[in-house]
Amino acid sequence: MNTVRISALVGAIAFLVGLAFATFSELKVFLPALLKGLVVTLQVAGLSFVLFLFCSLLAALGRTSANLALRFAAGIYVEIFRGTSLLVQLFWLFFVLPEFGVVLTPMTAAVLGMGLNFGAYGAEVVRGAILSVPRGQTEACIALNMPEWKRLFRIVLPQAFAIMVPGMTNLTIELVKATAMVSAVTLVDITSAAVKQNLIHYRTVEIFLITMLLYYCLCQVVRYGSKLLEVRVSRYRGALN
Amino acid sequence: MKTPKIRFDKVTKRYGELTVLDSLDLDIAPGEVVAVIGPSGSGKTTVLRVLMTLERINEGVIWIDGEPMNRMRQGDALVPASQAHVRKLRSKIGMVFQSFNLFPHMTVLGNCIEAPIHSLGLPRAEAEARAEGLLAKVGLADKRNHYPSQLSGGQQQRVAIARALAMQPEILLFDEPTSALDPEMVGEVLEVIRELARTHSYTMLLVTHQMGFAREVADRVCFFEGGKFVEQGEPNAFFTQPQSPRAAQFLSKVLQAG
Ligand SMILES: Nc1ncnc2c1ncn2[C@@H]1O[C@H](COP(=O)(O)OP(=O)(O)O)[C@@H](O)[C@H]1O
Numbered sequence: 001m002n003t004v005r006i007s008a009l010v011g012a013i014a015f016l017v018g019l020a021f022a023t024f025s026e027l028k029v030f031l032p033a034l035l036k037g038l039v040v041t042l043q044v045a046g047l048s049f050v051l052f053l054f055c056s057l058l059a060a061l062g063r064t065s066a067n068l069a070l071r072f073a074a075g076i077y078v079e080i081f082r083g084t085s086l087l088v089q090l091f092w093l094f095f096v097l098p099e100f101g102v103v104l105t106p107m108t109a110a111v112l113g114m115g116l117n118f119g120a121y122g123a124e125v126v127r128g129a130i131l132s133v134p135r136g137q138t139e140a141c142i143a144l145n146m147p148e149w150k151r152l153f154r155i156v157l158p159q160a161f162a163i164m165v166p167g168m169t170n171l172t173i174e175l176v177k178a179t180a181m182v183s184a185v186t187l188v189d190i191t192s193a194a195v196k197q198n199l200i201h202y203r204t205v206e207i208f209l210i211t212m213l214l215y216y217c218l219c220q221v222v223r224y225g226s227k228l229l230e231v232r233v234s235r236y237r238g239a240l241n
Numbered sequence: 242m243k244t245p246k247i248r249f250d251k252v253t254k255r256y257g258e259l260t261v262l263d264s265l266d267l268d269i270a271p272g273e274v275v276a277v278i279g280p281s282g283s284g285k286t287t288v289l290r291v292l293m294t295l296e297r298i299n300e301g302v303i304w305i306d307g308e309p310m311n312r313m314r315q316g317d318a319l320v321p322a323s324q325a326h327v328r329k330l331r332s333k334i335g336m337v338f339q340s341f342n343l344f345p346h347m348t349v350l351g352n353c354i355e356a357p358i359h360s361l362g363l364p365r366a367e368a369e370a371r372a373e374g375l376l377a378k379v380g381l382a383d384k385r386n387h388y389p390s391q392l393s394g395g396q397q398q399r400v401a402i403a404r405a406l407a408m409q410p411e412i413l414l415f416d417e418p419t420s421a422l423d424p425e426m427v428g429e430v431l432e433v434i435r436e437l438a439r440t441h442s443y444t445m446l447l448v449t450h451q452m453g454f455a456r457e458v459a460d461r462v463c464f465f466e467g468g469k470f471v472e473q474g475e476p477n478a479f480f481t482q483p484q485s486p487r488a489a490q491f492l493s494k495v496l497q498a499g
């Protein structure tokens with residue numbers, strides 16, 4: 001807990017210093033543009049986070065399923081999206097699909113690309129967590145005659161959830177930072193806004209300092225949320241300290 | 242003879258090359274308490290696990306109340322059982338594991354109402370009333386809101402027994418229920434099992450290394466080795482005058498050690 005508080009504090013102070021710096025340098029001119037970029041970044045990050053969770057869970061269930069076809073389909077998905085680069089996937093969604101008559105808005109393409117890509121990594125984290133729930137838990141469910149899907153959703157997944165939080169947190173932080181790539185599909189996120197403002201105003205240090213701090217703060221929010229979640233879900237293990 | 246509660250009919254279970262149950266036959270009468278003893282690694286746990294449907298068997302038929310469990314009737318033939326058929330028969334059986342296998346993310350009460358609500362479809366209030374009665378019976382009424390990690394091993398195993406009873410099974414399987422416990426906690430768990438055995442309201446199959454306990458509560462002792470029941474008998478006779486050399490050898494070893 002302590003390290004989180006300290007780093008949050010450091011982040012907040014650095015942000016204020018940066019802000020003061022910007023204000024006193026009379027560089028308010030570029031701040032609105034950066035904040036507009038921030039909104040786009042938040043949108044992409046938030047929406048693709050939801051898709052990321054959904055894909056991770058679905059693909060992990062597929063990969064741990066008894067059904068061969070599901071295992072195969074989930075395996076293919078993970079291989080394709082882990083095996084090729086995010087940037088290329090974004091290009092495909094935005095520039096190649098229209099060739100086949102599928103036209104996506106920049107936001108849709110960005111969210112789809114990010115969510116599917118990170119979902120492939122998340123699937124492995126979730127799968128590992130599911131497999132690390134002791135076999136005895138499943139056997140107890142069978143002995144208690146619980147239906148298979150209740151076994152999964154009430155016994156196995158809640159325990160797997162506690163195990164997957166750290167791994168999924170890492171991926172979420174990676175996801176937040178990877179939103180910088182969505183300028184590839186013409187979205188103006190923070191990074192892209194910063195580059196543009198820099199071309200106009202030439203205040204490289206201030207602009208990129210603020211950009212860095214904004215990303216840092218976003219990641220701190222993720223880290224703090226994850227810490228809260230971790231405490232909550234592992235309460236039963238007596239793992240409070 | 243009356244229909245046996247449980248019948249193993251030439252049941253064979255193999256793990257690869259290893260034959261753990263070798264054309265095993267066994268009949269258990271309703272309300273009978275049977276203790277299974279035998280050397281470590283001989284396959285005693287496997288006997289319970291195939292009965293609980295945790296493992297598939299390779300050959301033979303297991304019958305519950307005269308109905309085949311791993312098979313079902315279709316005309317005159319026995320065909321592989323459907324999931325629904327297995328679930329129906331399995332609902333008559335409850336099992337207590339060596340390592341408890343409580344749900345760590347649920348309270349004691351939560352553990353005991355989980356399956357009654359989500360498997361039997363009992364209303365929550367009814368499931369709670371039932372669970373509280375059973376927790377009182379195993380002496381843990383005051384622990385209802387604790388998590389398993391906050392309980393001693395003996396307490397956890399008693400919760401596991403209450404959880405199994407909450408499903409109102411007719412058959413109870415115990416797999417070395419006290420062998421994961423510190424010595425001072427063995428007594429409290431045996432006391433609960435003794436009480437269950439005394440009433441003869443359940444058909445019980447108990448794998449144990451506690452020879453004294455087996456002798457005290459069982460109607461019959463079965464000595465298992467080499468994939469078969471080598472010898473069975475009334476406990477006093479078995480423990481004082483084992484007929485087979487293998488059983489005699491086993492008893493002299495464990496009684497010496499104990
Ligand atoms: N899943 C399994 N795969 C392979 N071998 C197994 C498995 N489960 C049990 N065995 C083997 O089957 C034999 C009987 O095991 P078990 O029934 O646990 O014996 P017991 O309970 O009498 O100690 C042992 O030799 C064990 O190694």
Ligand SMILES: [Mg+2]
Nearest residue numbers: 285286287417
């Ligand atoms: Mg065993």
